[in-house]
Amino acid sequence: MKKNFIWYVVFFAIAIVYPHFVNPSWVDIGTTFALYSVVALSQDIVLGKAGMFDMGHAAFFGIGAYTAAILNTAYNIPIIYTIPIAIILSALFGIIISWPIIHLRGDYLLVATIGFNIIFYQALQNNVFGITGGPNGIFGVSTPVIFGINIASQRAIYYFAWFILLITMLIIYNIDKSKLGRAFHYLRESELAAESFGVNKRFYKVLAFALGAAVASLAGVVFAVQYAAVSPETFNFTQSVLFFTIVIVGGPSSIPGVLLGAFVMFVIPQFFREFATARYFVFGIAMILTMILRPQGIWPAKFGKLPKYIKES
């Protein structure tokens, strides 16, 4: 544990000095990396920890962003107050959406969550209730003011995003170490065994969705602040595929794995911007090869230590 702690300190130390050495477009990439990591970690609660196939997580990310944007631009509510509203709303959505489909197994759940994401996207596109701004989205989201400090500059937003990432990592760490994390773990490994231990299957599965939705919406609010705008494209189903892939490629249920996954899937393609036409072709091949070489993910989670005599037999 101590060794891991040192690595996290190094990780955040690099993140703190990073924006002072790179040009503004790379600061933006750093901010988005932090936010995508938050969404991927929140998806990992559902996908990696509780073992439910969820491929619609961008919808919760979008609910956060749109809640902040609508409340801020139409009702002039300061961003900082929209955060709890967005979290509660998104968690509620998570519960309402997952409640009827929670009994679906594996791939059926995957398809149902894809469905919710596409319904959400089309609702945004069609300017539902006249509040989402249609295909163009909403412009002019203001910046949050915390304790009298206006988080307006690019670097301030960067640090704000990384602060959110830190909080998320602490939340995930605590979930792992608590009754909640163990319940998720048992449910993933064997639902039947978990139930016979007295784990309330439906309650914990819906709770996983609610938690994942809440954390993702937090990232969504900051995302709306970063670009001062929201548009449907960023919360489309293809975006959910990206978050899904980040978790599986990085290593499900592993914090460093998911961070590494976000780096590989989001930051590395930014290096190859000049090869815009060919890069996604190569990227697709790379995804296949990564899975063949590291089927458990690049940095898989380790659960406890097996004695040597069990490993060998």
Added chain:
Amino acid sequence: MEIFLQQIVNGLAIGSIYALVAIGYTMVYGVMKLINFAHGDVVALAAYIGLTVLMQAFGMHVDKLWAVILMFVITSLFISMFGIFLERLAYRPLRKAPRLSAVVSALGASLAIENGIMLIWGPNIKVFPSNVFPSARWHISGVIINSTQIAILLLSIILMLALYIFINKTKIGTAIRASAIDQDAAKLMGIDVNSIIIAIFALGSFLGSIGGLFIGVYYRELYFQMGWIYGLNAFIAAIIGGIGNIPGAMLGGMLLGIFNVLIAGYVSNTWAEALTFVLLILILIVKPTGILGERVAEKV
């Protein structure tokens, strides 16, 4: 009433295309329990290759009938081989890996094929020549049916009947069904599951390629991301019919085609995709195994 019947005719044409593509999903899922996300893009690739073959044939002044036959033969052969190649490259190494790793591999393959199409044929829309099939149309009590719709419907029904007979009456078909029920037991009975999986990918890609060519002939506009839309719809069709079940995929495809057209015609065009998914989610809630799927008791 006439408009309604017209919609049904249009829906059956689209539905046959969905059905052809859905069979590829359902067969792979039946044996491997894998959602082959790349299948839609294989279908799109077929449409592009078909267009190229057709234009080449026209360029060499081949008779139109022969050009169309050449298009079907060359494309379906190439795509069948491509399906086998895809399985060998992206899925076979992951057969013992966690299931989601294979899903990501499929997503990677989908991304690679989609962007491969863009690299070869460019990002702009390609247009199929009109009247690939003879341009006859019939007016039957107010309903207009054109020859392309008839050809699509007839050819699809013939292909699906052939597949049905192949699966139910031949030795390979029996082996495919056995592998879908229990792979380990099938192995013990002397079935080479590897060859069965190769056969499934070849068959699924073959039917998918015909579906892709029909998309080209019927809609005429090709764009490199189109595989996703058709693939997703076909996959929904497979689930509605009961995934793993071949007649179910055919039925699901037809029903979804009619549903899509009716929604677009009577309810709303802008909400069509969302309503398709509402239908899917309702079916999943009420009967997760689909219309023709059998309920499998959970083994403990």
